[in-house]
Amino acid sequence: MNKDKDAIIKVRNLKKYFPVKKGFLKRKVQYVKAVDDISFDIKKGETFGLVGESGCGKTTTGRTIIRLYDVTDGDVIFDGTNISNMKEKDLSSFRKRVQMIFQDPFASLNSRMTVGDIVGEPLDIHKLASGKERQERIYYLLKTVGLSKEHASRYPHEFSGGQRQRIGIARALAVDPDFIICDEPISALDVSIQAQVVNMLEDLQKELGLTYLFIAHDLSMVRHISDRIAVMYLGKIVEVAKSEELYKNPTHPYTKALLSAIPIPDPDVTHKRESVTLEGEVPSPINPPKGCTFRTRCKYAFETCKNKEPSMKNLGGDHTVACHLLDNKK
Amino acid sequence: MSNSKVNMDSIPEDMWEKIDNKEKESDLISRPSLTYFQDAWRRLRRNIMSMIGLVIIIILILTAIFGPFFSKYNFSDQSLKMASLPPRLELFKIDNENYIYLANGLKIYSSTSNGEIINLLNPIKQDFQKKIKVYKLNGKEIVLDFSDKPFKLLNENGNEYPFYKKVWNKNHLLGTDDLGRDLLIRIIYGARISLLIAFVATLVNFFIGVLYGGISGYAGGRVDNIMMRIVDIISTVPLMLYVILLMVVLKPGLKPIIIALGSVFWVRMARIVRGQILSLKEQEFVMAARTIGATNLRILVRHLLPNAMGPIIVSMTMMIPTAIFTEAFLSFIGLGVPAPLASWGTLCNNALGGYRSYPYQLFLPSLAICITMLAFNFLGDGLRDALDPKLRK
Numbered sequence: 001m002n003k004d005k006d007a008i009i010k011v012r013n014l015k016k017y018f019p020v021k022k023g024f025l026k027r028k029v030q031y032v033k034a035v036d037d038i039s040f041d042i043k044k045g046e047t048f049g050l051v052g053e054s055g056c057g058k059t060t061t062g063r064t065i066i067r068l069y070d071v072t073d074g075d076v077i078f079d080g081t082n083i084s085n086m087k088e089k090d091l092s093s094f095r096k097r098v099q100m101i102f103q104d105p106f107a108s109l110n111s112r113m114t115v116g117d118i119v120g121e122p123l124d125i126h127k128l129a130s131g132k133e134r135q136e137r138i139y140y141l142l143k144t145v146g147l148s149k150e151h152a153s154r155y156p157h158e159f160s161g162g163q164r165q166r167i168g169i170a171r172a173l174a175v176d177p178d179f180i181i182c183d184e185p186i187s188a189l190d191v192s193i194q195a196q197v198v199n200m201l202e203d204l205q206k207e208l209g210l211t212y213l214f215i216a217h218d219l220s221m222v223r224h225i226s227d228r229i230a231v232m233y234l235g236k237i238v239e240v241a242k243s244e245e246l247y248k249n250p251t252h253p254y255t256k257a258l259l260s261a262i263p264i265p266d267p268d269v270t271h272k273r274e275s276v277t278l279e280g281e282v283p284s285p286i287n288p289p290k291g292c293t294f295r296t297r298c299k300y301a302f303e304t305c306k307n308k309e310p311s312m313k314n315l316g317g318d319h320t321v322a323c324h325l326l327d328n329k330k
Numbered sequence: 331m332s333n334s335k336v337n338m339d340s341i342p343e344d345m346w347e348k349i350d351n352k353e354k355e356s357d358l359i360s361r362p363s364l365t366y367f368q369d370a371w372r373r374l375r376r377n378i379m380s381m382i383g384l385v386i387i388i389i390l391i392l393t394a395i396f397g398p399f400f401s402k403y404n405f406s407d408q409s410l411k412m413a414s415l416p417p418r419l420e421l422f423k424i425d426n427e428n429y430i431y432l433a434n435g436l437k438i439y440s441s442t443s444n445g446e447i448i449n450l451l452n453p454i455k456q457d458f459q460k461k462i463k464v465y466k467l468n469g470k471e472i473v474l475d476f477s478d479k480p481f482k483l484l485n486e487n488g489n490e491y492p493f494y495k496k497v498w499n500k501n502h503l504l505g506t507d508d509l510g511r512d513l514l515i516r517i518i519y520g521a522r523i524s525l526l527i528a529f530v531a532t533l534v535n536f537f538i539g540v541l542y543g544g545i546s547g548y549a550g551g552r553v554d555n556i557m558m559r560i561v562d563i564i565s566t567v568p569l570m571l572y573v574i575l576l577m578v579v580l581k582p583g584l585k586p587i588i589i590a591l592g593s594v595f596w597v598r599m600a601r602i603v604r605g606q607i608l609s610l611k612e613q614e615f616v617m618a619a620r621t622i623g624a625t626n627l628r629i630l631v632r633h634l635l636p637n638a639m640g641p642i643i644v645s646m647t648m649m650i651p652t653a654i655f656t657e658a659f660l661s662f663i664g665l666g667v668p669a670p671l672a673s674w675g676t677l678c679n680n681a682l683g684g685y686r687s688y689p690y691q692l693f694l695p696s697l698a699i700c701i702t703m704l705a706f707n708f709l710g711d712g713l714r715d716a717l718d719p720k721l722r723k
């Protein structure tokens with residue numbers, strides 16, 4: 001039982017910078033600091049939410065963890081193994097255990113392959129099944145995600161967005177993974193279908209004992225599905241807390257702002273919450289503000305925020321926040 | 331009686347039934363499953379111009395392959411007596427059995443009434459002072475008076491033989507060239523050579539271009555940069571100049587032309603493929619392929635290239651007419667296939683000397699070039715529309 005609470009993945013000081021070339025002859029190299037020094041653990045069997053405005057680096061975080069991008073710096077330790085610097089050919093067993101569900105159901109399926117081949121490709125690559133067994137496995141996977149075996153011979157363009165997302169989920173399940181990164185899996189879907197897909201993901205988690213990293217751009221989406229939530233701003237994690245705790249007691253000014261943007265039907269909570277609105281633009285990740293990256297939009301900003309980057313402080317009960325306001329309270 | 335409108339309230343409560351969720355979700359698709367290419371073909375079929383192009387191309391290919399089996403002539407059979415006979419003959423009537431065709435160069439052929447040339451007649455007497463030639467056909471004397479234009483054909487009494495009518499040349503449907511070779515069979519052989527060169531050159535371009543562009547686009551970064559700079563350098567050299575120089579070095583022939591065309595045209599293809607791959611490789615389905623552990627080769631072959639196939643096919647179709655034209659041009663300026671082989675360009679070149687007297691010798695092969703290029707261009711245009719995924723419904 002205790003083992004279940006172990007971290008399946010540990011992210012330590014992860015950085016991902018994208019070089020952008022500028023100037024005459026493209027000599028001057030600058031970096032987009034898409035992910036800048038983030039750390040978190042995800043425990044076995046839990047759903048870890050990652051929220052933040054568009055462009056704050058959520059997708060980059062997910063893709064770097066799954067090694068679609070090379071790690072600029074830092075470590076990703078999956079089940080005790082540091083995979084951050086592994087060569088692609090050594091990643092084979094990692095690829096069998098970690099999968100990803102993508103945001104755009106129209107771009108994430110190869111339109112020249114049948115649904116059966118899309119779902120069956122992981123089986124071919126990892127030589128998990130062939131011939132009749134492969135066929136059976138494909139039918140089984142399609143059934144698991146609520147499609148039927150007649151769909152196997154069809155092409156992706158014949159399906160609706162929700163159905164396509166199910167196909168993507170079936171593909172991710174084909175290798176029987178432990179950990180799945182869901183990169184805004186429902187944000188491109190109709191509201192009526194979002195619930196269906198989320199429910200299915202939850203059912204699958206229970207059935208197969210999956211661990212999720214669930215990425216979303218607004219808090220209302222991750223609230224129900226996540227056990228813990230990390231809030232990201234401009235490449236950095238600013239607050240991590242249990243789902244409930246984050247809603248009841250948001251501490252970072254940015255989290256407060258995000259929360260006040262979503263209406264909550266409970267009058268008690270609304271009453272207690274200060275209304276904070278986000279003003280101004282997100283600064284460029286090429287030249288993030290010195291000190292606290294949020295200070296350009298923070299209404300509590302004071303002198304220290306300009307000079308010193310706030311570090312993560314533990315408020316107890318798994319609630320960590322990076323904000324100078326907390327230094328003063330002590 | 332309006333049966334169709336039922337008052338919703340009048341339906342008793344217990345008749346309502348909840349649709350069970352399963353039924354809703356697996357809304358079975360009734361449309362037949364179409365692959366990408368079946369779908370493209372469906373759209374191509376609706377485009378009349380490109381279907382005309384396709385039919386012409388098919389006829390052309392069939393004729394090029396099987397045409398020679400149905401002809402009694404060979405492309406190299408010479409018959410100087412029958413040189414430069416046009417497709418249309420103007421016949422003069424001698425009597426009911428015997429007709430005469432008066433050719434350019436003061437030559438007289440005996441013919442049947444429907445245009446079958448029998449023989450070239452030899453004069454029995456000629457007098458260049460009076461500017462007359464005298465022939466004998468079936469015991470009848472024919473005097474050709476070329477003192478004044480139009481030339482006259484007179485009988486022994488000095489009366490003109492009457493003009494009969496214009497008929498098709500039955501021996502040589504499209505006439506003969508200056509060495510008496512059948513023009514039709516030479517054009518058919520020309521089609522063989524032109525199409526062969528075009529297809530092989532295009533295929534070579536396809537392989538080099540797709541491989542080069544594919545690697546460049548997929549590798550990206552510095553490799554891509556270097557590979558594309560090389561392409562830039564090659565493409566700044568004027569193609570024709572390069573091909574001509576190459577042909578001079580390699581000596582004219584079938585193989586050198588293919589090498590010359592094949593080594594030059596791939597540049598365009600490489601650019602197209604690279605552009606496609608570059609934009610495709612950032613798409614999520616490629617990301618998905620990498621997360622399931624697909625190798626680079628597999629991603630390139632199974633995911634990227636099939637998705638770039640549309641533009642590749644279109645540009646191949648568009649490349650064929652360019653190759654045909656380049657080959658014709660090279661042959662025309664004397665760098666083409668050596669005699670007695672003939673491509674359309676060589677035929678045009680040969681005809682150049684006598685094009686005033688025998689315009690059909692220049693016109694017919696040119697027409698073949700035009701029709702072929704147009705047909706491929708029509709087809710290419712249609713394919714571009716049909717294979718464009720943005721139009722997919």
Ligand SMILES: Nc1ncnc2c1ncn2[C@@H]1O[C@H](COP(=O)(O)OP(=O)(O)OP(=O)(O)O)[C@@H](O)[C@H]1O
Nearest residue numbers: 018032034053054055056057058059060061217285
């Ligand atoms: N391949 C890349 N090259 C250069 N810059 C990149 C690349 N991918 C992402 N970025 C930049 O990194 C930053 C973070 O992007 P990312 O896609 O991770 O954001 P996100 O939080 O997922 O946003 P969204 O909610 O829109 O999906 C953005 O400023 C983006 O422009």
Ligand code: SF4
Nearest residue numbers: 292295298305323324
């Ligand atoms: S550190 Fe300062 S600027 Fe940053 S969030 Fe806290 S109060 Fe605002």
Ligand SMILES: [Mg+2]
Nearest residue numbers: 058059060184
């Ligand atoms: Mg994203």
